[in-house]
Amino acid sequence: MSVTEPVKASRAALPQQAELEQLVADALTHAQKCGASAAEASVSVDAGLSVKVRMREVDTLEYQRDRGFGVTVYFGQRKGSASSADFSPASIRETVEAACTIARYTSEDNCQGLADAALMARDIPDLDLYHPWALEADAAIALARDCEVAALDADPRIVNSDGADVSSHGGVRVYGNTHGFIGGYHASRHGLSCVSVGKQNDEMQRDYWFTVSRRPDLLEAAQTVGKKAAERTLRRLGARRVGTARVPVLFAPEVARGVLGHFLGAIRGGAQYRKASFLYDKLGEQVFPSFVQIEEQPHLPCALGSAAFDSEGVATVPRHLVRDGVLETYLLGSYSARKLGMQSTGHAGGVHNLVVQPGEFGFDELVRHMGRGLVVTSLMGQGVNMVTGDYSRGASGFWVEDGALAYPVQEITVAGNLRDMLANIQAIGSDVDLRGNVRTGSILIDGLTVAGE
C-alpha cells in the first residue's frame, strides 16, 4: 500500500446532517417513552488532520475523529444528563436511560427546564461556516515546513524551534429538543502556527504566531506566519526587569482579548445570580468610559464565533452589550434568566462574535500617547478573582520611554482591580485582531501597578 493512500482513507467524510437529526429525534422519542416531560439532545462529529514539522522534519502526523452525543432529560423540574461517544441505537437508548436514572436523584428546581418555546430560532440562515480543505498529509507537511523554515532562516539568533503546526478540521452538529426544535450546521476551522526559539548569550526566549480561519484561502501565508513568529521571538531577546511602579499599561490586541474575556465572565448569568461577579447588579450602569461600544454580531458570515442559535436552540440576536460605556445586557441562558427573573438572551454556551468598536489610533500612536509605561504582549497565570475583580498576573512585553518601545521586559507582574481597569480605559486601538470570537484592538489602561525589582 502506498503511503498516500491511507491518508485519503482516514480523512473520513462527515455524516449528513439529516442522519444526525434522526439520531437526535430518536433519542428525544426514547426520553419521552421513558417518562421524561421534556428533553434536549445534541450530537456532533468532528474530523481532521494535524501535522507538526520541527527542525525541518516531520514530528507528528495526527488524524482526529471525535464523536459526541449528550442528552438532558427533565421530569417536571428535575434534571439528569448523560453523554457517550457511541452512536449505536442501543447505546443511545442506554445513555437516555442513564440520564433518566440521574433525574430520580436530583432536586425539584423551578428554574430548570428547556428554554422558552417562543425563543427558539425559527429560520436558520446559512452563515457560510463550512469550507472543507482537501488537504492531504504531504501538502500539510510541506506547508508546515515552509512556515518553520521562514522562521529558522529569519535570523542566526533563531537557533531552535518548537515547530510549525498545520491543522484542518470540519464538523457537523445538531441540537434538538421536545419543543420540536431541531437545527444543525457544518463548520470548518483551519489553522497554521509556529513557535520559534531565539538565543542570545545565555538567554533563550520563545514566541509564536498563528493564523486561523473557516476558509483555507483566508489564512495568512505560511512564510508570513513563520517570519512573524521569528520577529516576535527576536524582539524579546535582551529582556530585563523593571522597578516597581504605577504606570499606564497598553495591552496588545492578543492579550486585550483576555481583559474583555474577564468582562464577559463577570456579566454571565451564572456569575450574576450567584453574586459571584465584580460587576454584580451593574445592569444599566456605566462600567466603561462613555466612548466604549461593544456589540455582538452573531450572524457575521464565515466568522469564527457565528451561530444562528445557542446551545438551547434560542435564536441569537445582534445586540449592544455596552453602549456609550453603559452595560445593556447580561449573558443569559434559560436557567440563569429564570433565576434573575429575566429572559434568555441566547447566550447558553457563550457569546458569538464580540466586536469592540476600534478607536482612531493605531498601536504606534497609542505608544506615543502613553509616553512612559508598559506594553504587555504576553500574560501568565490565573491570578484573576472574578468575585472581587482583583487582578494580578505575570507579564512580559516592552518598556516605553519617550513614546517609543525602549527595551523588552520580563519577570514582572501587572496588578489592579478589573472594575477600575474597565473604567480607566484611556483608548482602544484600531489594530484589531480578527483571529477569534472577541475582536478588539489594543487597550490602554491607566493606573496599574507593575511589580518587579
Added chain:
Amino acid sequence: MSTSISQLNLDTARQTILAPAGLTESDLERVFGQLMTPGVDAADLYFQVSRHEAWVLEDGIVKEGSRNLDQGVGVRAMCGEKTGFAYSDEIVLPALMDASSAAGAIARGGQSGRLQAWQAGLGLELYQPANPLESLSSEAKIDLLRRLDAEARKQDPRVEQVIVSLAGVYETVLIAGSDGRLSADVRPLVRLNVTVLAEQNGRRENGSAGGGGRFGYEYFLQGDRGLNYAREAVRQALVNLEAVDAPAGTMPVVLGPGWPGVLLHEAIGHGLEGDFNRKGTSAFAGRVGERVASPLCTIVDDGTLANRRGSLNVDDEGNPTECTTLIEKGVLKGYMQDSLNARLMNTRPTGNGRRESYAHLPMPRMTNTYMLAGPHDPQEIIASVERGIYAVNFGGGQVDITSGKFVFSASEAYLIENGKVTRPVKGATLIGSGPEVLKQVSMVGNDLALDSGIGVCGKDGQSVPVGVGQPTLKVDALTVGGTQA
C-alpha cells in the same frame, strides 16, 4: 500476592475491552502487522474505557447530575523522531486496521519492524481496582453533598452561597506495545470540592477546599474529612473578607506546606520533562550535574505513592511508575522521560509517559512532585523574616519553559512583619525564574506535606491529574504582584 492485582487488571481489561469487541491477541497481531510498516521503530495501541459521573449541589438542592461513558483506542507508530497517530472511538477490528494504516504512514521505508511475542507487563499495586462510582449508593452520595452544604452554612451567618461537587472516574486501560508487552491498569479517581461565597457589608469573597485520590467515595466519610473541606472553605472565605491590598515588589516569601508545592511543579517540574530537554527548548537543557538549587533542596517526582491522585500502577505506555530524583541537595540529577524521548536521548523511560485519553499522544508528564523535608521548625522560618509574605494557599500557575519564568497565584496569604504573621492580604501572583528561584531557598521546614488530591496539570492542551507537596520553605527574594507599590 505481588502479581495478583496486575494479573487481575489484565484480566479485567481483556474482559471489558477486548472481549465485547470480539478481539483476540491474534487480531492485535494483525493490527501490528499493518502498523509496523518498514521504518517503524516502535508502535503501541492504547485501549481505554472510562466511566465518569458528577453531582453538583447548589442553593441547598442537587442541581446537576451527569454520567459519561467514553471509550476508544489510540494507535501510534514511531519512526526516529516522527510519530504517526490516529484513533477511533469504536473498538472494533476494521477501525483499528484503518487507524493503523493512517498512523503507520508516518514511516517512509527502512528496516522492517517486528512484533515481539506477547508477555504480560508488570505493574505496581498502588490502589484497589474497585469501581468508585459504585462505592456509595446514589442516596448516600446526595446525603454527603447535603451534609457538607449544611456544615458550611452553620459555620457562619456570612456564608451566602455554597456549591458542593462530587465526581468520580472508573477507567480501565490496556496497552499493547510492539515489544510484545500487554499491560493493563484499572484506575479509580474521586474528587470532592466545596466552594463558598461569604458576604460582609457588601464585600464578597470566596473560599474553596477539597480533596480526593484513587479510592472510593467512602474516603470522604472517614472521620470528618468531607466536613472539614466545608469548614476549610468557609475559613478561607472569612479570612479573605479581612484581606488588605497585597504589597508589590521583590521580598522574602515563606510558602506553607502541601499545595504551595505548585511552586516546584512550575519552577522546575515542567522544565525537567524529557521532551523539552531533548529538543533543547527548556531553560534546564544540558544542565544535569549543575547546581540549580540551594543544597537544602531535594526534589523528586514519585508516581509510586499509594492511593495518590498523581500515582499510576503503570504509566500510559505500560511502564511502572518510579520515584525519580530530579534535584539532589541542589544538583540537577535527571529528567522525566516517556519512551520516545528516552530512546532519542539514549536513556531509559522513567514511567512518566502520560496522556489525557486514547485520543491524545503520550508525553513526559509529572506524577506527584515534591520536595523532601529539611531541618527547620516552621515557626523559626517565619520568625526569621522581617518583612515579607507568608502564602499558604494557591490557585494555579504557569511557566514559560524556554525563558524559565514562572508564576503561581496565592489565594490565601499574610504579611509577615518583624517575624510575626499579621494581616491577611489579597491574592497576588508571584513571579520568578525557574533556574534561579530555588537557589534563593534559605530554609526548609521539617513539615513535609502533600496536597489533598486536587491537582490538574495542563500541557499542550492535555489535562492529567497530578500531586504536589513540600515542607514550609523560605525563598529569600521573590516578586510579589500586589498593588501597594
